[in-house]
């Protein structure tokens with residue numbers, strides 16, 4: 201695997217634009233550099249940049265089987281508009297088969313949610329990375345998201361596939377994000393305009409009220425008070441046990 205000096209790389213990446221950070225990753229890893237897309241607005245920015253840069257690199261999307269139909273429509277719209285190399289990944293079991301095997305809807309229970317997210321999100325992603333020998337995953341994490349994300353770096357390691365993760369828009373503010381989307385007329389997940397600042401599976405995502413934490417709508421049914429319960433699914437290494 202290409203070995204990178206993390207400190208030196210992060211110093212270099214900090215001075216680059218988002219577009220140049222993507223180019224930086226592709227210049228080092230070629231087609232072994234991919235984007236992981238959730239089809240939310242940060243992914244729209246990165247998918248549009250892939251299009252603007254004419255990158256044939258894979259854009260991985262995990263279809264959990266529980267997505268809003270609008271999420272699948274975003275994927276289809278980007279395919280139609282730009283012909284991007286979107287690769288849809290699927291969990292081993294269908295939602296129906298999973299329920300048969302476990303006897304319950306796992307996402308309805310705290311312990312089950314972890315299993316469900318692991319089987320339906322993290323495993324398909326990690327297995328695809330390993331199978332293809334991919335070495336770099338880019339994603340749309342931003343420090344402005346808060347929590348653990350406020351202190352992560354542009355580049356880090358991801359031991360799950362023995363590679364690296366790169367966050368090209370890590371330092372973007374909400375205003376920068378909106379400005380890019382509007383000035384480039386980028387297609388955006390329609391639920392963002394309906395009080396869904398963060399969008400996951402349909403059965404685990406609700407709208408948020410004004411003043412609520414932007415992630416308050418994620419797994420709301422598993423929270424007994426505002427500050428407990430899951431916040432992230434773990435598909436991004438930085439959101440789980442990693443940094």
Ligand code: SF4
Pocket residue numbers: 264266306307312313314316317318320321400401403404433
């Ligand atoms: S978000 Fe909910 S339905 Fe989707 S994988 Fe996680 S627990 Fe399962």
